[in-house]
Amino acid sequence: MSHLINISEAASLALHGLVIVAQQSPDKVNAKYLAEKLNASEAHLAKIFQRLSKSGLIKSFRGPTGGFMLNKPAEEISFLDIYEIVESKIILNNCPLDKAGCTFENCIFGDALKNISQSIYQTFKNIKLSNFIE
Amino acid sequence: MSHLINISEAASLALHGLVIVAQQSPDKVNAKYLAEKLNASEAHLAKIFQRLSKSGLIKSFRGPTGGFMLNKPAEEISFLDIYEIVESKIILNNCPLDKAGCTFENCIFGDALKNISQSIYQTFKNIKLSNFIE
DNA sequence: CTTATTTCAGTATTTAAGTACCAGAATTAT
DNA sequence: ATAATTCTGGTACTTAAATACTGAAATAAG
Numbered sequence: 001m002s003h004l005i006n007i008s009e010a011a012s013l014a015l016h017g018l019v020i021v022a023q024q025s026p027d028k029v030n031a032k033y034l035a036e037k038l039n040a041s042e043a044h045l046a047k048i049f050q051r052l053s054k055s056g057l058i059k060s061f062r063g064p065t066g067g068f069m070l071n072k073p074a075e076e077i078s079f080l081d082i083y084e085i086v087e088s089k090i091i092l093n094n095c096p097l098d099k100a101g102c103t104f105e106n107c108i109f110g111d112a113l114k115n116i117s118q119s120i121y122q123t124f125k126n127i128k129l130s131n132f133i134e
Numbered sequence: 135m136s137h138l139i140n141i142s143e144a145a146s147l148a149l150h151g152l153v154i155v156a157q158q159s160p161d162k163v164n165a166k167y168l169a170e171k172l173n174a175s176e177a178h179l180a181k182i183f184q185r186l187s188k189s190g191l192i193k194s195f196r197g198p199t200g201g202f203m204l205n206k207p208a209e210e211i212s213f214l215d216i217y218e219i220v221e222s223k224i225i226l227n228n229c230p231l232d233k234a235g236c237t238f239e240n241c242i243f244g245d246a247l248k249n250i251s252q253s254i255y256q257t258f259k260n261i262k263l264s265n266f267i268e
Numbered sequence: 269c270t271t272a273t274t275t276c277a278g279t280a281t282t283t284a285a286g287t288a289c290c291a292g293a294a295t296t297a298t
Numbered sequence: 299a300t301a302a303t304t305c306t307g308g309t310a311c312t313t314a315a316a317t318a319c320t321g322a323a324a325t326a327a328g
Contacts, residue, residue: 004254005247006140010316015242030274037237043318050276063325064273087136103171108149108266112257113139119253120138123246132242143286164304177288184306197295198303 005120011086013040014048015079015127021058022074022129028067048086055085070129079127090121139254145220147174148182149213149261155192156208156263162201182220189219204263213261 017034031049035042049068053060059071070077084090151168165183169176183202187194193205204211 004140004251006136006138008316016238019238019242032274039237041318043320044316046275047317053275060275061325062273062275062323063327065326066274066324068275090136090138103173104150104153108153109261112261116250116254116257117138120250123250127243127246166304175287178286180305181287181307187305194305195295196293196303196305197297199296200294200304202305 006087007083008087009040010044010048011083013038013045014052014082014086017045017049018052018058018070018077018082018129019132021068022070022077023133025070025074025133028061028065028069030067033067052082052085057081057085074130074133075128077129078125080121080124083124090117140221141217142221144178144182145217147172147179148186148216148220151179151183152186152192152204152211152216152263153266155202156204156211157267159204159208159267162195162199162203164201167201186216186219191215191219208263208267211263212259214255214258217258 016038020034020037021029031046032042034040034049035045038045049058049060052058053068056071057077058068060066060068080090150172154168154171155163165180166176168174168183169179172179183192183194186192187202190205191211192202194200194202
């Protein structure tokens, strides 16, 4: 069984975790709590939030009462932002392979994949953390 | 750098290789030739074509003058068929994770990903080997 | 100032994909 | 028949990504 879209567990944990952080805002939320809420490994989740913190998307605080909180308004954080921090920058290319030496004159995929990639890109851009706060 | 769409090198080799097979039809084409043409490892390509052969998409012949040829008309072979043989059956699901214990009442991704998956699915279905024969 | 708690950073382990190897079976040509 | 060629099937190696672990640093509270 395989999915057509590339979303790692890491990216999903980041998104879901940040939704929780946004919902609790302005309270801080720690890694242990998030891991429990998300049924996930605390180690894995901690690693991911470390990266989010380094990237400036969230602020972190150590010690008792420590935890994470957003570093900017929920309206300004999209799934695209999160995805690119966790996975890496997105390539919006026609050919899904980076193979330098493709021997075909015209890419077999035509424009089909470029269009789809762009549509996914827009979708990710439109998913904002603020969507999940009531 | 990451792609939004999941296409392994194996799936790509299968598609590109089969295009060549279709173009040379009804001549047989062997693994060595294909690997050279595609700038790919012969071992890897041979393994992939073994699977395509087992699945009934192509016919294989051993011995000198051996090789591969299509087992049905090029119009009836889509990239979707190839993809599903090489990667595995596609899941058209909303949530890109198979996580059983998601703790969110409503899937964060809404219908967005289901729609996109379906659009990719259709695109793959519309790419036929016959498109590449002039 | 001591203890408990939490993030941090580096490293290690696991898993999956890709690649390589090799002996065996089938087939063609000599 | 014999030799050369090509697919087959199993296994093993390599590499990269994903995930897990562990000790150190920081902070808050008693």
